[in-house]
Amino acid sequence: GQQVMQIPQYQHVQEGEDFTTYCNSSTTLSNIQWYKQRPGGHPVFLIQLVKSGEVKKQKRLTFQFGEAKKNSSLHITATQTTEVGTYFCAGRNNFNKFYFGSGTKLNVKP
Amino acid sequence: DGGITQSPKYLFRKEGQNVTLSCEQNLNHDAMYWYRQDPGQGLRLIYYSQIVNDFQKGDIAEGYSVSREKKESFPLTVTSAQKNPTAFYLCASSPSGLAGEQFFGPGTRLTVL
Numbered sequence: 680g681q682q683v684m685q686i687p688q689y690q691h692v693q694e695g696e697d698f699t700t701y702c703n704s705s706t707t708l709s710n711i712q713w714y715k716q717r718p719g720g721h722p723v724f725l726i727q728l729v730k731s732g733e734v735k736k737q738k739r740l741t742f743q744f745g746e747a748k749k750n751s752s753l754h755i756t757a758t759q760t761t762e763v764g765t766y767f768c769a770g771r772n773n774f775n776k777f778y779f780g781s782g783t784k785l786n787v788k789p
Numbered sequence: 790d791g792g793i794t795q796s797p798k799y800l801f802r803k804e805g806q807n808v809t810l811s812c813e814q815n816l817n818h819d820a821m822y823w824y825r826q827d828p829g830q831g832l833r834l835i836y837y838s839q840i841v842n843d844f845q846k847g848d849i850a851e852g853y854s855v856s857r858e859k860k861e862s863f864p865l866t867v868t869s870a871q872k873n874p875t876a877f878y879l880c881a882s883s884p885s886g887l888a889g890e891q892f893f894g895p896g897t898r899l900t901v902l
Contacts, residue, residue: 683831685831688829712890712891714891720895721879721893721894721895721896722832722879722881722891722893723893724890724891724892727890767831767832769832769891776834776847777822777834777891778834779824779831779832779833780831781829781830781831782830782831
């Protein structure tokens with residue numbers, strides 16, 4: 680069935696290092712959303728990508744949507760300790776259903 | 790304050806009992822969703838509703854039931870038929886049907902003893 684795979688499952692970085700998480704879908708997506716969940720919290724929307732090859736930036740965060748609209752990535756430059764948490768992608772297929780990736784848990788050491 | 794509320798935050802039930810989780814939103818959103826989150830896993834869709842009096846099964850609807858009698862309310866019942874009900878349950882709503890950003894409630898952690 681429809682799946683959105685996300686890697687890596689965990690990432691431990693030193694403060695100031697970069698971080699990237701990747702999502703891959705078995706089928707073409709209509710759009711992809713990214714969410715962040717702090718420890719003990721609930722997912723909070725970060726961004727939505729719709730167009731093939733789209734790139735969006737939010738300060739030190741860069742989001743990309745692949746040309747084939749099957750993959751996406753989130754890159755954080757020079758991570759800060761406040762950015763710890765789990766980052767999820769959520770892909771919407773052509774039947775209007777969302778599929779969340781399993782998330783990448785980011786730990787940042789000061 | 791606009792938002793989504795879920796109550797209670799923690800819930801304990803004995804095996805074999807049905808339990809209903811509350812979800813209320815005052816954001817005037819049309820679409821509402823229920824997800825289940827297990828440790829180390831992503832969110833799995835249980836049920837979703839695009840409008841009042843209409844709802845659709847998600848990927849793991851077995852053992853769950855919902856109702857959508859009011860726009861602001863989307864309660865989830867975890868029945869005794871659900872084999873592994875212990876989990877973190879998240880409710881969400883969206884202003885633009887299934888295409889828009891989802892706003893999540895704080896979640897209910899259900900433990901079945």
